Amino acid sequence: MERLEEYAVKFLTRLLKIYSPSGRERKIETFIADEMEKLNFKVRVDNVGNVIGEVGHGKPLILLCGHIDTVPGYIPVKIFDGKIHGRGAVDAKSPLASMILAAHSIGKVIEEGKILVACVVEEEKSGMGIKNLIKEGLSADYAIFGEPSGIGNIIIGYRGSLKIELACKTAAGHSSTPWLFENAIEKMFELWGRVKDASFQENPPKGFFYNVSLCLTHLKGGGYASNVPSKCKALIDVRVPPKLTCEQVYDKVIECIVQYKKENPQVQVDVEVIDFVEPFEANKNSILTRAFSAAIRKVTGKTPKLLKKTGTSDMNLLGRALKIPVVAYGPGDSSLDHTPNEHVSIKEYLSSIQVLREVLKKLLDLS
Numbered sequence: 438m439e440r441l442e443e444y445a446v447k448f449l450t451r452l453l454k455i456y457s458p459s460g461r462e463r464k465i466e467t468f469i470a471d472e473m474e475k476l477n478f479k480v481r482v483d484n485v486g487n488v489i490g491e492v493g494h495g496k497p498l499i500l501l502c503g504h505i506d507t508v509p510g511y512i513p514v515k516i517f518d519g520k521i522h523g524r525g526a527v528d529a530k531s532p533l534a535s536m537i538l539a540a541h542s543i544g545k546v547i548e549e550g551k552i553l554v555a556c557v558v559e560e561e562k563s564g565m566g567i568k569n570l571i572k573e574g575l576s577a578d579y580a581i582f583g584e585p586s587g588i589g590n591i592i593i594g595y596r597g598s599l600k601i602e603l604a605c606k607t608a609a610g611h612s613s614t615p616w617l618f619e620n621a622i623e624k625m626f627e628l629w630g631r632v633k634d635a636s637f638q639e640n641p642p643k644g645f646f647y648n649v650s651l652c653l654t655h656l657k658g659g660g661y662a663s664n665v666p667s668k669c670k671a672l673i674d675v676r677v678p679p680k681l682t683c684e685q686v687y688d689k690v691i692e693c694i695v696q697y698k699k700e701n702p703q704v705q706v707d708v709e710v711i712d713f714v715e716p717f718e719a720n721k722n723s724i725l726t727r728a729f730s731a732a733i734r735k736v737t738g739k740t741p742k743l744l745k746k747t748g749t750s751d752m753n754l755l756g757r758a759l760k761i762p763v764v765a766y767g768p769g770d771s772s773l774d775h776t777p778n779e780h781v782s783i784k785e786y787l788s789s790i791q792v793l794r795e796v797l798k799k800l801l802d803l804s
Contacts, residue, residue, distance in 0.1 A: 441542065442787055446521070448472065449534045449786065453514045453523030459506040459562035462486055469505065469537075469556050476541040478554065485569045488556040490537070492544030496578065498551045499800055501540055501793075502567070502751060503533030503583030503767075504560030508775045522780040529560075531781045532583030532767025532789070539793035543801070550801040553577065560751050564714065567751040571758045579725050579762050579800055581793070582752040585769030586744060588785045588792065589737050591729045592765035594745035595753050596646065597677035597716035599686055602670060603628060603694075605658075606705040609667040618665040622658040624704050625669040629653055631693045632673065637686055646745040647678045649686060672711070676747060683713040717753040718745065725762035725800070732795035736788055746771070766793070 457465040469488045473480045478490030488505070507525040514523035521531070533556060540552045555575075557566025586592045605625045610618030637649040651673055658669030677686050687710065698706050720726070721743055733741040748771075756763045768789040769781045797803075 445538050445787060446783060449521060449531055450514060452530045452534055453525055456511045457506055458509040459559045462505050462558045465505050485565055486558045487566045490554045491551055492540060493547040493551040495549050498577045500553050500577035500580040501536040502555045503536055504529055505556045506559055506561050508561050512779055519783050520780045521783060524779060526779045526781040527585045527769035528774040529583050531769055531786050535789040535793055536583050539790050542794055543797045567754050580755055582765040583767045584750055584765040585771040586766050588768055588788050589733055589739050590742045590744050591726060592744045592746055593721050594718035595750050596747055597683055597714050598749040599675040599677055599683045599713045600711040601673045602709045602711050604707040605669045607667050610665040612663050612665050615665055619703055621666045621669040625671050628697050629671060631697055632690055635689055635693050637689050645747045647680055650676045677716050679716040679718045683715055714749050714753050715757060717756045719756060719763050723762035725764055728796045728799040732792045735795055736791045
């Protein structure tokens with residue numbers, strides 16, 4: 438076991454040293470494919486760059502799915518004080534590494550059943566990797582997604598995501614007489630205020646998970662210093678709770694825009710949906726959830742917690758498409774996602790491999 442632990446740390450360190458922001462995953466694809474072949478996986482790379490390894494044969498088929506891309510911003514990889522620092526240490530290369538190594542370990546003793554490890558691309562950007570697996574007709578009996586839950590927690594739900602681009606256009610004019618013209622940037626902020634303050638639920642429940650949230654993530658407008666801005670674009674990220682659909686939330690946004698245009702006929706407003714992912718909440722009493730609860734108790738001695746996350750993940754897409762028991766699990770503190778101090782505890786990382794081993798043994802009925 439000590440040799441596996443040493444390899445696990447080296448494997449994760451090497452993953453972290455390969456910078457792989459969304460759209461630039463080719464180098465890490467090659468590394469993972471080569472490494473999984475050395476670990477006796479049957480490996481293929483699909484047409485969008487997903488690396489897929491499998492061990493075993495027959496039923497049940499267990500899907501382990503993690504993403505190989507990160508957000509931009511390289512962090513020097515270093516190990517100190519029992520932690521590994523680097524971009525992706527939490528989101529989500531340590532969860533991916535733990536799944537690969539757990540599957541490798543169980544693959545050596547598996548008698549009946551198959552484990553499929555899908556290392557997918559562009560989770561942070563377009564969801565292209567998981568969408569391609571669904572398009573190809575992927576099927577499974579259980580699915581586990583590699584996301585930072587913390588060693589003693591199980592993620593059973595994520596909010597959806599609706600990305601909308603707004604555009605405001607007004608008549609151009611000279612900035613020396615701003616009172617004669619409408620300022621497109623100022624009008625955009627007025628419109629954004631309307632959308633932000635809209636009531637999406639009549640009686641919103643307590644807690645962030647079951648509520649709509651909106652974030653203005655990008656703003657572009659203006660031009661020459663001597664011109665009153667006549668164009669402005671804004672990108673809005675709306676997170677949608679399971680009680681609603683993206684369409685319902687979008688319809689409410691349109692209501693705000695229609696009313697604003699009535700009050701401001703001199704302003705042209707256009708709206709475009711850039712992307713959307715529906716919310717998802719798994720069955721908290723599924724066989725998979727119970728298997729994780731038992732495994733966490735065995736490895737950590739603690740009672741596990743079920744988490745519902747305010748973000749969005751690939752679990753939303755596959756959970757809704759396949760309608761099978763599904764959870765997300767992995768080492769790491771998700772509050773460190775996308776931060777310059779991203780790091781994971783080595784002890785927690787190694788313990789997560791043990792938890793996943795126990796889950797796989799339970800699902801495959803191995804004594």
